[in-house]
Every structure is written in structure tokens, then in C-alpha cells.
Amino acid sequence: MKTEKLKYERxxxxxxxxxxxxxxxxxxxxxxxxxxxGVSVKELINKYGSPCFVISERTIRKTYQNAVRAFKxxxxxVQFAWSYKxxxxxxxxxxFHQEGSWAEVVSIFEYTKAIQNGxxxxxxxxxxxxxxxxxxxxxxxxxxYIHIDHFDELYDLIELTQELKKTAKVAIRVNMxxxxxxxxxxxxxxxxxxxxxxxxNKIMASEYLExxxxxxxxxxxxxxxxxxxIAAAKLSDLxxxxxxxxxxxxxxxxxxGGFPSANTLRGAYLPxxxxxxxxDEFAEVITNTILNYGFKKEDLPLLILETGRAMIDxxxxxxxxxxxxxxxxxxxRATIMDFGVNILFTAFWxxxxxxxxxxxxxxxxxxxxxxxxxMNIDVVRSSVTLPALNRGDHxxxxxxxAYNMTQWMQFIAxxxxxxxxxxxxxxxxxxxxxxxxxxxxxxxxxxxxxxFNL
Amino acid sequence: xxxxxxxxxxxxxxxxxxxxxxxxxxxxxxADIIRLLKAGxxxxxxxxxxSVKYEVEPTVFExxxxxxxSQLQDHFxxxxx
Numbered sequence: 001m002k003t004e005k006l007k008y009e010r011x012x013x014x015x016x017x018x019x020x021x022x023x024x025x026x027x028x029x030x031x032x033x034x035x036x037x038g039v040s041v042k043e044l045i046n047k048y049g050s051p052c053f054v055i056s057e058r059t060i061r062k063t064y065q066n067a068v069r070a071f072k073x074x075x076x077x078v079q080f081a082w083s084y085k086x087x088x089x090x091x092x093x094x095x096f097h098q099e100g101s102w103a104e105v106v107s108i109f110e111y112t113k114a115i116q117n118g119x120x121x122x123x124x125x126x127x128x129x130x131x132x133x134x135x136x137x138x139x140x141x142x143x144x145y146i147h148i149d150h151f152d153e154l155y156d157l158i159e160l161t162q163e164l165k166k167t168a169k170v171a172i173r174v175n176m177x178x179x180x181x182x183x184x185x186x187x188x189x190x191x192x193x194x195x196x197x198x199x200x201n202k203i204m205a206s207e208y209l210e211x212x213x214x215x216x217x218x219x220x221x222x223x224x225x226x227x228x229x230i231a232a233a234k235l236s237d238l239x240x241x242x243x244x245x246x247x248x249x250x251x252x253x254x255x256x257g258g259f260p261s262a263n264t265l266r267g268a269y270l271p272x273x274x275x276x277x278x279x280d281e282f283a284e285v286i287t288n289t290i291l292n293y294g295f296k297k298e299d300l301p302l303l304i305l306e307t308g309r310a311m312i313d314x315x316x317x318x319x320x321x322x323x324x325x326x327x328x329x330x331x332x333r334a335t336i337m338d339f340g341v342n343i344l345f346t347a348f349w350x351x352x353x354x355x356x357x358x359x360x361x362x363x364x365x366x367x368x369x370x371x372x373x374x375m376n377i378d379v380v381r382s383s384v385t386l387p388a389l390n391r392g393d394h395x396x397x398x399x400x401x402a403y404n405m406t407q408w409m410q411f412i413a414x415x416x417x418x419x420x421x422x423x424x425x426x427x428x429x430x431x432x433x434x435x436x437x438x439x440x441x442x443x444x445x446x447x448x449x450x451x452f453n454l
Numbered sequence: 455x456x457x458x459x460x461x462x463x464x465x466x467x468x469x470x471x472x473x474x475x476x477x478x479x480x481x482x483x484x485a486d487i488i489r490l491l492k493a494g495x496x497x498x499x500x501x502x503x504x505s506v507k508y509e510v511e512p513t514v515f516e517x518x519x520x521x522x523x524s525q526l527q528d529h530f531x532x533x534x535x
Contacts, residue, residue: 008510011484011522013469015529016477327521331528363467363481388481391514 010325010388012333012365033355033396036317037421041357044319044419044427045394051320051339053418055401055430057095059315061423064099067307070280075287077302081125083257084110086308086402087316091420091430093117096311104306108135115142125254125306127173127215129153129187136160140168147171147215147254149188154202161208171213171254172199176234178218178227187217191234200238204246211248213304214238217256221265221309221349225277225285231255232289239301240294254304255286261313263350263399272350279310309402316401318344319357322393323372333367335389339397340371340378343415345407346400347371347380354380357394360387373412405431410439455523457491457532471531478529483508487522491532 034041037056044054064080071078081104082096088110093103094117103114106128114124121142129149131139133156139146140160146168148154161168173188174196189196203209214235218227232255239250259282264272290303320339328334341347354369364385371378380397389395408415414434421427462470467485469478480488483504490500497519504515526532 005509006482006507008508008515009481009483010518011481011487013478013480013484013522013525013529013531016479325518325521327524331525361481363479363484 007359008390009361009363010390012363012388014363014365031355032359033357033398036396038425039421039427041319041394041396045321047427048417048419048429049433050394050416051318051337051343052416052433053343053400053405054317054319054427055089055092055418055420056315056317057420057422060092060095060312060401061099063311063314064096064101067279067305067311068100070278070283071287071303071305074283075291075303077300079252079302079304081254081304081306082311083306083308084113085406086257087312087405088113089405089418089431090117091428092312092405102304108132108138111135111139111144125215125304127217127306131156133160136168137164140164140166143169145169145171145213147173147213148199148203149173151199151202154199158202158206158209161206165208167208167210169212170203170209171211171215171252172196172203173215173217174235174238176216176218176231178230178234180219180222180224180227184217184219188215191238196238197241200242204242204248211242211250213252213254213301214250215254215256215304217258217306219258221260222258223260223275223277225281228255228282229285229289232286233293236290236293236295243299249299250301252302252304253290254306257306257308257310259307259310261309261399261402263313263346263352266349266351268351312401313399314401316399316404318397318400318404320395320397322389322391322395324391325389328368333365334370335367335386336370336372337380337395338372339416340373340380340413342371342373342378342411342413343404343408344371344380344397344400345404345409346402350399351381351384352400353398354384354386355396355398356387356389357396360389363388375412410434414439455532455534457488457526459492461488461492461531463488463492469531474530476529478531483518484522487519488526488531 036054037058081102084105102123103119104125105111105114121144124144126139126144127147136157148170174191175185175188176191177183189199203211216231218231235253242248242250260276262272320337323336323338326334364387366385368382369380369384371380417429417433418431419427420430460472463485467480505512
């Protein structure tokens, strides 16, 4: 009778240090992460290759519906607008649009994507510091909401609307002191200095600009709910003053984005899930501030939210494999993965949770996780405790849905497939992997460089 | 290269060095290697025994074995005599 061999794990030894203090205790048990929404990680890698991004449609919808519930149970008029820059893969955008989200874009590229996805022009919010006159004309003709970032853009728009004799629906982006450091003042018009009010005066005096909203975006990965209370109060103050001075009702207040996901920031004392306020806590302070500000019932503005990261981060996974193991000169274990900062851009900010995708023993090692790039900066985790990983073993990186699939770089290696698991557990490629052709097709070779002799 | 003969190795991979009081934990393959080294087995014997017991390519094991021995050296559990 043939006996089945045992699963092999690379031999490893760790010195036990008794008496070292650790208020959180030592983690001795890890669970392998073998399935995403019921689909085997191993099968996904066999089918789509390694590395590959996987997005859970179920998680997107659940997260979105929870955020909508948090705000709509507290405030009568709420509208979410999907922040394209967070993840503008069309299939991802369309999940949000199916749920009822408008589009929030920050460039003509994103704007065009939203139009191509079928978003009506009057449900697109056009933010961002770069809008050419041609871009503004497209937005104007589509009746989109134009959020003006600076005076040069305001003058361009005044000129354009006069030329075309067409009214633009506009808001201004307002920057302000919300008690957080650093203060984001490079976008929009400043509240405290009176710059925002100055811009409002110019808009109200303009024949073809209709002031419909007020917008702010106070920061990113905000851990302080009170900052949103201050922001909501300052926008409400402007809205009330516009009503008082010009007898004009502001249709909406757009509080932007900035809510954090449950990722752990590099250098943070506590893990992400223990630090971040819930979406309900943000909803509570924002809606309370607006409701208590003194708007007449009929003047209560629509509350728009451009939440990106908190909506999508949890739904994204990166599957990868171990390329090699080595030991550094100081004795530390180093594991080289087939994904690096080229596709996992957020590794610069987060200590990503990384879980093996197969069974392993309880023995763990501290190690550095490197990516495959021939660049010193390619460090996925500078120190992480994981089981002894063998060459070819698979891992799952969690909470990677935000920004990675937009900020990833075609650098040294090519970008992998992105796969969506639908609510029935079926997987679909929603973005093909790059090939050498993808990269070389846009290149042009001058005639005199076409040949050489070596 | 010789492993210290007085090391105590438990079935669960707990290792105790009575000469200085250090203790270590190792995984199943590591514990097997230490037991085989204590029994005076050669690299060839160890390779054979491990490949019979575990699902592993000989070349993969040889590389891991070298790395494991260097870890034992770092922890002063083997001597070069």
C-alpha cells in the first residue's frame, strides 16, 4: 500500500523570547484565505494567472448599500457620486451606477469614460484643477455640474458661456481650516480669507453662470469625524449667506470624499479596523450639522458624497505567488513575490494585510516581502510575520480596491488581469493583462534607427 | 558541522538548549532535521528520509536545508568541528 506523503513546509526555526512585553499579545494562529466569495483562489490563479486583481461585486454592493443606509436614514436628500479616480475600470463604475451613483470625475479622460459608460451628462460632477476651454464646453453642452477650482477657470467659463450664450450649472470648490493638518488649500477657493465669497460674488454677477452648489474635499483617509462637522458648517454658512444676500437657494452641498478604509497606515500605532470611525459616525456629524444649521425645510440642500476609498477598498484583492526565498546579510528572511509596488501602489502608504492561500503550520517567521522589480524601493512589507512560504505558494493581499487599478505603473513588468466575481459567484475578466504589444504599439521608430549591426 | 547532542527536541517542535537556557520553536520539517542530525545522519540520509516522508523535490529541499543550517549556526545550535 502506498502511503501519501506529508505536505512539505520549508524548515524554519525561531528563538523564543520570554518576558518581552506586547500589550496585544502574540498572534499564533492564522487562517489560510482560500476562497473569495466562494471561488477558490487556487482556481482563480490557474485560470487567470498570477498575479491578478480580483474584485468582489457582492462586497461593493454591500458596502455601497450600507453607506447609503447610513446617510439616508439620517437625512432626507442624499446622492452618492462615484469617484472615478479611485477605480475607473468600467465594470466597477457600472456596479456603482447600477446602485444609483452619479459620476464624479477630475479630468476629461474620466469624463469621457463616464459618458461612454452611459452616465447622463446632468449626473456628472466635473471636479479637478485642469479643465481646458474645450473640456468646459463639453461639460457645458452636456449640462454637467462644473465645480470651479480657481479664478482662471472661472474667467474661462464666463467667457465661454457668453460666447455660447448658454447657462452653466456651477459650484465652487471651497478649501478651509477644519482643524486637521496639513490643511488642503491647493484646490478651490479659501473660506477664511474671503476668497470663496469673492468667487461667489463673481458667479452671482455673471449672466450665464448658475450657482447651484458648494463643494469641498477636506482631505484623504480622514480619521477625525469632527473635521466634517466643521466643513459642513462652513459650507452651510456660505449657502445661508447666498440665500440672504442674493435670495438664491443653493441646491446641494457636496462634502467630497476622504472617508478612510480599514487598511492600516504605515507607522500607525493601531491596526486600521481599530482606528477608523464607521461610516455611521461620519454620517451622524455631517447630517446633524446641516439639519441643525437653520435651513428652511424647503431650502434643505441635497447632500452629495464622493466617497471612493471607503466604498471599494474592501472589495479588492490581489492574488500573487512566491518567486523565491532568501536570507539577507543580517539574517532576516526575505521573500520575493511576483507583485510589487508597480501594481500595488498603496504599499507605499499601507501595511497591507497579506494572508497565505493554502494550509500551513503554526510556525511563523518575521520577514521582508519584496516585489519582483529590480529597484530598491520595491518593498511590499518591510516587516511581516507569516508562515514559512514555499516557492510557488500563493498569497492574498486584502483591501486593494482603491487607487491601485488607477495609480499602478507600467514599469519593468506588465500589468495583470483584473477579474470580477459577480453576485452569483461567476468570475469575469474586466480588464485584460498587458502584453508587449500593448506597450510597443504606441511607439514609433524613426527610419534611421530601424537597423543596427552588433 | 555537528549539532549539540544535549539539545532537547519535543514532538511539537519545541527545542531547549540546556547549556544556555535558550528555547526555540521549529516546524515539523525542522524538528525532523534536528532529530536526524542528532542521530548522526549524513546529508544524503537526511535528504532521503525527508523525501520519503514529505512531498518535496530534492533540489528544493537541499536549498532549504542549507538555509536551515545557517539559521542553526546563527542560533549557535551547531558547531563546525
